[in-house]
Amino acid sequence: MSVRHSLLALLEEGPMYGYQLRAEFERRTGGTWPLNVGQVYSTLARLERDGLVEARGDDGEGHRMYAATPAGTAAVGEWFATPVARSQPARDELAIKLAVAVTVPGVDVGAMIQQQRSATMTALQEYTRLKARAAVDDPAELAWTLVLDSLVFAAESEIRWLDHCETRLRRAEIDRARRTPSSSVEPSSSVEPSSSVEPVETPGGAR
Numbered sequence: 001m002s003v004r005h006s007l008l009a010l011l012e013e014g015p016m017y018g019y020q021l022r023a024e025f026e027r028r029t030g031g032t033w034p035l036n037v038g039q040v041y042s043t044l045a046r047l048e049r050d051g052l053v054e055a056r057g058d059d060g061e062g063h064r065m066y067a068a069t070p071a072g073t074a075a076v077g078e079w080f081a082t083p084v085a086r087s088q089p090a091r092d093e094l095a096i097k098l099a100v101a102v103t104v105p106g107v108d109v110g111a112m113i114q115q116q117r118s119a120t121m122t123a124l125q126e127y128t129r130l131k132a133r134a135a136v137d138d139p140a141e142l143a144w145t146l147v148l149d150s151l152v153f154a155a156e157s158e159i160r161w162l163d164h165c166e167t168r169l170r171r172a173e174i175d176r177a178r179r180t181p182s183s184s185v186e187p188s189s190s191v192e193p194s195s196s197v198e199p200v201e202t203p204g205g206a207r
Contacts, residue, residue: 003035004043005079008072015056017063018044030130032142032151047072094158098165098199109169117162123157 003025009023018040025035047053050087052072056065068076094116101107112202132147135139 004047005076007040007043008047008068009076009079011053011066011068012073012076013068015065017059017065019063021066028143029147030138032147075117100170110166113162113166113169117159120155120158120162124152124159127151127155 006025007021010021016024018037021044022035022037022040025040026033044053048055048066052069052075053066054069056067058064062100098109098112101109101112131145131152134145134148
């Protein structure tokens, strides 16, 4: 529902057509979640059907303009006042990938974790560089830095979670070996202890 309500909130600022809405959405989120213009117009059609936006003629160049209705304004106010529900978390590809990998024989889960940690660290460093270049005196840039903060915190959290997974997996292998003392099989070295990963400092002290 975030795209629907975001577009509706943008229309509260004044009438716009589809391409303008897409450009404004991407400007304020730094292009993190690009929108297809077809998605924008299909969303506008549903909003108009639901009485939340209305057509306001065209801009003189053939672009159909849309504006929020009073019902649309009320819907935006309710959206801003309502916490985002976490009862049904979005599917996390990495969590699913690791959950499946630990049950499939022959998968080097330790290597998977190390590769993912390296990729996430690279992304974290890039987010930090982008944030350092942002001009927070511009409201749109400030909005973009808030999105970057979210990405930074998510990446830092993912790195901590990967370290946790690595520790849990190694402990499970040691416990399994202890339960079978007669076996000559030693704990697998497929999950190597991670090197100490220092938290990446972000501008403004975000960690």
